[in-house]
Amino acid sequence: MPIFKRSDEKKKASLKRPVRQASVPAPPPPKPASLSPLNVASSSDAGGPLHPHxxxxxxxxxxxxxxxxxxxxxxxxxxxxxxxxxxxxxxxxxxxxxxxxxxxxxxxxxxxxxxxxxxxxxxxxxxxxxxxxxxxxxxxxxxxxxxxxxxxxxxxxxxxxxxxxxxxxxxxxxxxxxxxxxxxxxxxxxxxxxxxxxxxxxxxxxxxxxxxxxxxxxxxxxxxxxxxxxSTEETVGTGRTTLRLRADGPPVLETLPDETTWTSEASALVDELLESFMGIRDIELADAMVQLAKDVTDYAIFASAMEQELGEFEFPDEFIADVWAAVLQARKSR
The missing domain is CATH 2.30.42.10 (PDZ domain)
Incomplete structure (x- = not known):
């Protein structure tokens, strides 16, 4: 089984254009998002950006x-x-x-x-x-x-x-x-x-x-x-506010805990697995895998999520099983 090539592209759902009522004037077009000042969302605010300007x-x-x-x-x-x-x-x-x-x-x-x-x-x-x-x-x-x-x-x-x-x-x-x-x-x-x-x-x-x-x-x-x-990878800004950059959407302000959590321990373990299996180090990729397993108790659900969200890597089954074991190990230590 190849490890790295994407098996297929995810299909995007098409959006239907709403029907405009003749009696209602068309709303003005939205203003394009501006990079200045920087729009910043907060991870503690599920309802939207906490600091929009x-x-x-x-x-x-x-x-x-x-x-x-x-x-x-x-x-x-x-x-x-x-x-x-x-x-x-x-x-x-x-x-x-x-x-x-x-x-x-x-x-x-x-x-x-x-x-x-x-x-x-x-x-x-x-x-x-x-x-x-x-x-x-x-x-x-x-x-x-x-x-x-x-x-x-x-x-x-x-x-x-x-x-x-x-x-x-x-x-x-x-x-x-x-x-x-x-x-x-x-x-x-x-x-x-x-x-x-x-x-x-x-x-x-x-x-x-x-x-x-x-x-x-x-x-x-x-x-x-x-x-x-x-040496052990350090989390930048531990115990203070950090700016997390994202590929899509605004960056997010996060306040990281002073103490090491079980998820950060799991991410470190998964990062080591990435090195041994693939010859790479990527703590963000390791974090993504841990987040997929964080609230899951069934291995089959986790494996399915890995295929759906990270299918482009086509990780071998043995690697996914080792990631699951690392997450369980870290979860028991909390």
């Missing part, structure tokens, strides 16, 4: 050094990158990823779907390009891949004593531009991981990479970077 802005710098700017009026990562590119007069495609509250290439501080309202954003952009040829002498390369949500897949973790660990040209934070000549810009992390996994063993392959532009004091030994990346 809250103006949120964030300090931002280029990680290798720059003046401090402020960005606002964005609803998702792609829009954030465009706001940043406008402030610094760079292309949004040059942005590899962002870290929160550190200019170093620290994978535990990656900006994902959440930003604390007092977080400082550091932007890592294209540095030097490089090309490396590697012999896949073992089934696993020891490489964990993630992406920035805007078309750029990069190296998040390197396993000690692995093939990639013995390849000094590859480092944490490197953008994977191409594999054997195949351009990977716009390719999601799970697709890149699948491509690497399917490379034949005992054969050479070539990767083109772009490393992040680093300040001198941001260059750390590869072992130290790998250790930091393999």
């Amino acid at each position: 809250r103006d949120l802005s964030f300090h931002v710098q280029l990680a290798h050094g720059s003046a401090t700017k402020r960005v606002k009026d964005f609803r998702n990562v792609r829009e954030l990158y465009h706001r940043i590119s406008a402030e610094f007069n760079i292309s949004a495609a040059e942005i590899l990823f962002c870290t929160l509250n550190t200019h170093k290439v620290d994978m535990s501080k990656l900006l994902g779907g959440q930003i604390g309202l007092d977080d400082f954003i550091f932007v890592h952009v294209h540095g030097h390009s490089k090309e490396v040829t590697i012999n896949k002498s073992e089934p696993s390369l020891g490489l964990t891949v993630t992406d920035n949500g805007a078309g750029c897949a990069f190296v998040k973790k390197i396993k000690e004593s692995s093939i990639i660990c013995k390849t000094p040209e590859v480092s944490i934070g490197d953008h994977i531009v191409s594999i054997n000549g195949r351009n990977l810009y716009g390719t999601r992390h799970y697709e890149v991981a699948k491509l690497l996994k399917e490379l034949p063993q005992h054969c050479d392959f070539t990767m083109k990479l772009i490393e992040p532009h680093r300040a001198f004091d941001a260059i750390a030994p590869r072992a130290a970077a790998s250790k930091a990346a393999s």
Whole structure:
């Protein structure tokens, strides 16, 4: 059973146009939604946006050094990158990823779907390009891949004593531009991981990479970077108000608990399963799976929800079963 290709597209229900009564004048057309000021919903308000005109802005710098700017009026990562590119007069495609509250290439501080309202954003952009040829002498390369949500897949973790660990040209934070000549810009992390996994063993392959532009004091030994990346993922903004970015609709203000909940423990376990099964790290995807299982007591219902909501990944049955077991384990610990 293939793991990553979507089996079919979900069918959208068509909306019927209401019949206009002749005696009732047509209402004026609705005004288009504006990005300024930013519309912000609250997760504690089921009835709609709690702060419809809250103006949120964030300090931002280029990680290798720059003046401090402020960005606002964005609803998702792609829009954030465009706001940043406008402030610094760079292309949004040059942005590899962002870290929160550190200019170093620290994978535990990656900006994902959440930003604390007092977080400082550091932007890592294209540095030097490089090309490396590697012999896949073992089934696993020891490489964990993630992406920035805007078309750029990069190296998040390197396993000690692995093939990639013995390849000094590859480092944490490197953008994977191409594999054997195949351009990977716009390719999601799970697709890149699948491509690497399917490379034949005992054969050479070539990767083109772009490393992040680093300040001198941001260059750390590869072992130290790998250790930091393999540490427990931190939830950005724990115990304070955060802005959760969403692909569709306005961002949501959330107040995260000070104590670790069973769902966050379950998400951490599922994130580890994603790495072992697929070679990726994606805490947002892990959160989505946990939310599907949160209020469910029947495995068959959970498996059906996984197929309906996350069918594009076509996870194998054994992976879904392991996710369910991880959720049950975390639920018992509360």
